[in-house]
Amino acid sequence: MIGGSLKHSKDIMTESFSHVPVMIREVTELLNLKSGATVVDCTLGLGGHAQAMARVVGAEGRLIGIDQDREAIEKARERLKDFSGRLDIVRSNFRKLDDVLSSLGVSEVDGILFDLGVSSLQLDDAARGFSFRSEGPLDMRMDQDMPVSAFELINSLSEEEIGNLLWRYGEERFSRRIATTIVRARSARAIETTKDLVDVILRALPYRVSRDGVHPATRSFQAIRIAVNQELDVLTMALDAALAHVKVGGRMCVIAFHSLEDRIVKEKFRGFAKEGRAVLLTKKPLRPTDGEAGENPRSRSARVRALERIG
Numbered sequence: 010m011i012g013g014s015l016k017h018s019k020d021i022m023t024e025s026f027s028h029v030p031v032m033i034r035e036v037t038e039l040l041n042l043k044s045g046a047t048v049v050d051c052t053l054g055l056g057g058h059a060q061a062m063a064r065v066v067g068a069e070g071r072l073i074g075i076d077q078d079r080e081a082i083e084k085a086r087e088r089l090k091d092f093s094g095r096l097d098i099v100r101s102n103f104r105k106l107d108d109v110l111s112s113l114g115v116s117e118v119d120g121i122l123f124d125l126g127v128s129s130l131q132l133d134d135a136a137r138g139f140s141f142r143s144e145g146p147l148d149m150r151m152d153q154d155m156p157v158s159a160f161e162l163i164n165s166l167s168e169e170e171i172g173n174l175l176w177r178y179g180e181e182r183f184s185r186r187i188a189t190t191i192v193r194a195r196s197a198r199a200i201e202t203t204k205d206l207v208d209v210i211l212r213a214l215p216y217r218v219s220r221d222g223v224h225p226a227t228r229s230f231q232a233i234r235i236a237v238n239q240e241l242d243v244l245t246m247a248l249d250a251a252l253a254h255v256k257v258g259g260r261m262c263v264i265a266f267h268s269l270e271d272r273i274v275k276e277k278f279r280g281f282a283k284e285g286r287a288v289l290l291t292k293k294p295l296r297p298t299d300g301e302a303g304e305n306p307r308s309r310s311a312r313v314r315a316l317e318r319i320g
């Protein structure tokens with residue numbers, strides 16, 4: 010199933026957009042789109058996957074792109090400007106997929122893609138506050154209009170709530186220690202920047218944990234980002250809505266980047282298969298080749314699952 014060639018994939022990866030689309034060949038083949046197909050990219054980002062899909066569906070096809078990030082929408086619009094098929098770019102949360110499609114008068118589509126998580130556009134911009142590697146405001150909102158940022162969570166949740174959040178969404182085994190240190194630190198002064206938070210986390214962790222290769226703030230930052238954007242709840246809801254809009258014979262593909270996301274996708278997909286509504290195209294998730302993992306570090310944790318709707 011996997012291994013055929015995708016025309017233009019090299020161009021797509023080397024064009025002047027910094028976010029390299031992950032496992033683009035595998036995703037395109039799994040979606041098995043034909044000329045004239047209608048496809049939804051629920052996580053448009055910088056439009057890398059969308060551009061590849063646009064080339065397959067062609068002038069007779071239709072591409073619907075959704076992203077909640079204002080800047081991503083602008084960049085993707087620019088990247089897709091030469092697409093000669095029908096293009097609809099909508100700034101929205103994919104939790105509202107039903108509303109987005111009904112506002113466009115679309116009920117069934119041939120393919121749906123989710124490429125979860127943050128883009129390098131978001132991660133690399135210190136002002137967005139996603140990265141523990143650069144100093145910026147404690148923000149982490151993918152949708153810049155959302156009312157609650159990481160600052161509010163970190164400076165107002167109780168110690169117990171912070172501990173639970175770090176454990177549930179980051180599987181951080183020192184969640185309680187970090188929560189205690191956060192609450193102690195903020196009683197002197199608000200935790201305002203990513204660097205403030207990294208410093209607090211480093212203070213909370215035992216020496217050996219800070220030196221084991223993975224940045225000690227990785228799990229906490231993942232957890233806070235998931236909480237700010239309510240990523241897991243949104244994903245659970247969206248997968249149900251998405252399957253309902255895939256036509257029989259159509260396909261859905263999801264790229265997950267950590268085990269919590271992938272577990273949701275795996276369980277949902279298995280449930281759909283058990284109900285006789287879908288067949289799984291990936292019994293186990295596909296992983297990037299060594300070549301891709303070497304060239305694009307972001308791809309290393311990617312897990313791709315796909316299904317075909319049958320009923």
Ligand SMILES: C[S@@+](CC[C@H](N)C(=O)[O-])C[C@H]1O[C@@H](n2cnc3c(N)ncnc32)[C@H](O)[C@@H]1O
Nearest residue numbers: 030052054055056057058076077102103124128
């Ligand atoms: C990994 S990037 C996608 C990159 C894209 N596939 C590309 O090739 O450029 C994920 C994007 O999904 C968006 N996103 C994440 N969760 C979302 C949600 N619930 N609703 C809408 N957009 C979301 C993010 O804002 C980000 O731009």
